[in-house]
Amino acid sequence: MSERLKVHDIAHARAGDKGDVSSISVWVYDPKDYPLLKRALTAERVAAAFPRLIRGGVTRYELDHLHGLNFVMRDALEGGVNASLNLDSHGKSFSYLILGLEIDPD
Amino acid sequence: MKRSVRIGCGAGFSADRLEPAVDLAQRGALDYLVFECLGERTMAFGHRDRMLDGSKGYNPHVGQRMRAVLPACRRNGTVIVTNMGAANPLAAAQLTVGIARELGLAGVKVACVEGDDVTRQIGPGTALQDCAGTVRDIALPVVGANAYLGVEALLPALRAGADVVIAGRVADPSLFLAPLAHRFGWALDDWQMLGCGTVAGHLLECGMQVTGGYFADPGFKDVPGLADCGYPIADVGFDGSLVVTKLPDTGGCVTTATVKEQLLYEVHDPAGYLTPDVTADFSRVTVEQVEADSVRVAGADGRRRPDNLKVTIGFDGGFLAEAGVSYAGPNAQARARLAGEVVWQRLSRNNALQGDLRIDMIGLNSLHGTARESATDCEDVRLRVALRARRREDIDTMLWEVESLLCCGPAGGGGYRGSVSPCVVTHSTLLPREQVRPTLRMFTA
Known part of the structure; x- marks a missing residue:
């Protein structure tokens, strides 16, 4: 095995913003990978992965029948589009932060 | 009662493409063509434009869009619904009437929906909803405040037989829900049907985001013909179910994946999506x-609508300036980093500078730098300096400092560019819905 499995290998995602809240939905390509995604990508895992970015809580909503997870991250947009001087002040690219996380298939 | 209604979306944001919308108007066989062109910040920019010139404040592309689609919409009996009125729906409506006359489309009925502008109801003591404190605490001049209107504001215009409905701040999905409620005769407390219509609106309101835009990831999620992506169409049944599709011979794709990504776009709790019309439930x-x-979507639900309307307040935040210099080749990262340190030292020394400063390096950390550090051997790096400030002189100081790096900074720096744009800051509050009174004016070309 050369590289470890990334969320990006099994799922796709889209980021949206409202104020300083970032919401990212993550969907597996193949339904049989959904249990793995659900087990590996917990709200705690996401919060712990980016402590400097996500300063508020992370809530995970589950849409089991559509094989997707929705993460709502508070105080996660560096102040939001009003205050952030990030080139990407909406956090549009943050979906790829989650897709870049490594997951353990076991 | 109609069995189904066919709605297209010809814009999902203020600067969205024009020619695929013309294609929809010509070939779509649409009952309604919706242009959704407002965001919180575009609304605030509309207020700024109107302050500078009382005849402006509407979407800058309203003239081009109307001129391009009105003839086909007239010919095909397609009603246009839009929030392109922004901060000045009356001026946008009058412009549209003038264009219809120029095009020889006598008799076109243009409705102007207002009442969303609640600036006069906002004072220094108004409590904010999205953060602690009041309008006074923001310490910036208010440029305008708008309540999110719902379908109740649009229905009188549709009942009056408008060919074009021009509004300002109407909630995005309500632009689509209103024609559905009108044509199907849905009651305004039929929460399940309003939830279904809200899903239709939510899926369409961002235009190509459901037909392959904001989606492609080569090798993983390939989208055919992205350069010629088509705008979406929804065929909505009287039972509230719908099929999302697009015109044949357009680029893009409508798949369960594109629809699912858009279903939860900017949604927090899928079981409680708040609009002025309904608490929509997308969870099943x-x-x-x-x-x-072609993707079929069904099973949405809804509960009672919120008692209060959301209001966005726009503040004048001064200016946002960005400037950069690039470094490439051996040791580029170290040279760019040194350039950033020089700018930081010199601007920090200038105690008079007031504003928020950020320095990063494009190629290394400009997007995800706060979240994580990633090692890269990238040898093509751009120093980026961003400053938000109220005073123009502070902005100019920063731009000059970055440009001076060309001779005074590290070796081999090139490609200086600097830009300044106006900056608005938005916050939200709530108003009881009785305090917001939508109005309707009809004009005939």
């Missing part, structure tokens, strides 16, 4: 590919 929605580029 089903998504099924029925044929190529």
Whole structure:
């Protein structure tokens, strides 16, 4: 095995913003990978992965029948589009932060 | 009562493409063509434009869009619904009437929906909803405040037989829900049907985001013909179910994946999506590919609408300036980093500078730098300096400092560019819905 499995290998995602809240939905390509995604990508895992970015809580909503997870991250947009001087002040690219996380298939 | 209604979306944001909307108007066989062109910040920019010139403040592309689609919409009996009125719906409506006359489309009825502008109801003591404190605490001049209107504001215009409905701040999905409620005769407390219509609106309101835009990831999620992506169409049944599709011979794709990504776009709790019309429940929605580029969506629900309307307040935040210099080749990262340190030292020394400063390096950390550090051997790096400030002189100081790096900074720096744009800051509050009174004016070309 050369590289470890990334969320990006099994799922796709889209980021949206409202104020300083970032919401990212993550969907597996193949339904049989959904249990793995659900087990590996917990709200705690996401919060712990980016402590400097996500300063508020992370809530995970589950849409089991559509094989997707929705993460709502508070105080996660560096102040939001009003205050952030990030080139990407909406956090549009943050979906790829989650897709870049490594997951353990076991 | 109609069995189904066919709605297209010809814009999902203020600067969205024009020519695929003309294609929809000509070939779509649409009952309604919706242009959704407002965001919180575009609204605030509209207020700024109107302050500078009382005849402006509407979407800058309203003239081009109307001129391009009105003839086909007239010919095909397609009603146009839009929030392109922004901060000045009356001026946008009058402009549209003038264009219809120029095009020889006598008799076109243009409705102007207002009442969303609640600036006069906002004072220094108004409590904010999205953060602690009041309008006074923001310590910036208010440029305008708008309540999110719902379908109740649009229905009188549709009942009056408008060919074009021009509004300002109407909630995005309500632009689509209003024609559905009108044509199907849905009651305004039929929460389940309003939830279904809200899903239709939510899926369409961002235009190509459901037909392959904001989606492609080469090798993982490939989208055919992205350069010629088509705008979406929804065929909505009287039972509230719908099929999302697009015109044949357009680029893009409509798949369960594109629909699912858009279903939860900017949604927090899927079981409680708040609009002025309903608390929509997307949590049991089903998504099924029925044929190529056609996806059936059903099973939405809803509960009682909120008592209060959301209001966005726009503040004048001064200016945002960005400037950069690039470094490439051996040791580029170290040279760019040194350039950033020089700018930081010199601007920090200038105690008079007031504003928020950020320095990063494009190629290394400009997007995800706060979240994580990633090692890269990238040898093509751009120093980026961003400053938000109220005073123009502070902005100019920063731009000059970055440009001076060309001779005074590290070796081999090139490609200086600097830009300044106006900056608005938005916050939200709530108003009881009785305090917001939508109005209607009708004009005939």
